[in-house]
Every structure is written in structure tokens, then in C-alpha cells.
Amino acid sequence: MDKQQFTDLLQTKFKMVRIEAGYTQDTMAQTIGLSKKTLVQIEKERVLPNWTTCVSLCALFRDSEVLQNTLGGDPLEVIQVISRGACAYPDQDNKNELWWTTIETDRDIILQQNKISNLYRVLDGSMQPLYGSNKAREAEMFYNKKRNEQLISL
Numbered sequence: 001m002d003k004q005q006f007t008d009l010l011q012t013k014f015k016m017v018r019i020e021a022g023y024t025q026d027t028m029a030q031t032i033g034l035s036k037k038t039l040v041q042i043e044k045e046r047v048l049p050n051w052t053t054c055v056s057l058c059a060l061f062r063d064s065e066v067l068q069n070t071l072g073g074d075p076l077e078v079i080q081v082i083s084r085g086a087c088a089y090p091d092q093d094n095k096n097e098l099w100w101t102t103i104e105t106d107r108d109i110i111l112q113q114n115k116i117s118n119l120y121r122v123l124d125g126s127m128q129p130l131y132g133s134n135k136a137r138e139a140e141m142f143y144n145k146k147r148n149e150q151l152i153s154l
Helices: 003-011 014-021 025-032 036-043 051-060 065-071 075-084 092-099 136-153
Strands: 100-106 109-114 120-124 129-133
Touching (some): 003 051, 003 065, 014 025, 014 065, 025 036, 025 051, 051 075, 065 075, 100 136, 109 136, 120 136, 129 136
Antiparallel strands (some): 100 109
């Protein structure tokens, strides 16, 4: 897949991603950085989105099932490979230790804080993010909810 094929494919998914996220056209246009008029034209498949707009869509809606099913996985990974031609991935364990401090771990649920940005995240046992927040209390509540769900399922 090249950039042209990628943008052609994503043009047909803009509206589905917007609806999946529960966004209005106004909110979606503002989030991606487009005018509402341009978004409407893209959704009606009258205008082809440019590469940057497609990258924005994938970055901001990375967890979209529509995008993941359309692209066969993580949209950002697909973008990296298309734009660079190839992509080597660093050791994720070292990366996590460099930027993230583990606050609490219980079974397969991990609560971490970023050392620089002070953002918080909750991960599952395979180090996949489940939740992110800039508020410690919200992250702790999500962590405790997931931990309690695991206890109930035992």
C-alpha cells in the first residue's frame, strides 16, 4: 500500500470513524483541524483527504475499530511503514522503564505515571494501554475498577 492507496481507502472511512466516536461534523472537523465544509466534502467522497489529514485521523482515533479493521492493525504502525518504507521498533521494555514509573500492579493490571508529562495510564498484563488520563484520581479509579473486575471473575 502506498500513500495514494492509503488516502483513497481512508476517504471512505471518515464518516464511519466519526459516527463510531460519537462526534458531530463540527466536533470532528475541529478535532482533525479541518473546516466543516471540507469534512463534509470528504465524507461525501467529493474531495480526497491529503496525507496529513489521514495521519491526523489515524493518530487521533488510533483505537477506532473501523480503522483497525480497515488497516489490519494499529493505524500508526501502518502510517510509519508507508511513510518510511520500513520501520524498526525499539525494545518496548526499556522504553517503558525510561519514561514510565509503575505506581501499582495487581495481577494483570498496571497503573503507571509518565516521568516527564505526569500523565497516567493503566495497562493490561501484555503492556497494552487500557486507559490514559492527566488526572491521577481518574486513572486510579479506572485501575481499581479493572482490578475489581478481575477479582470478581476469579
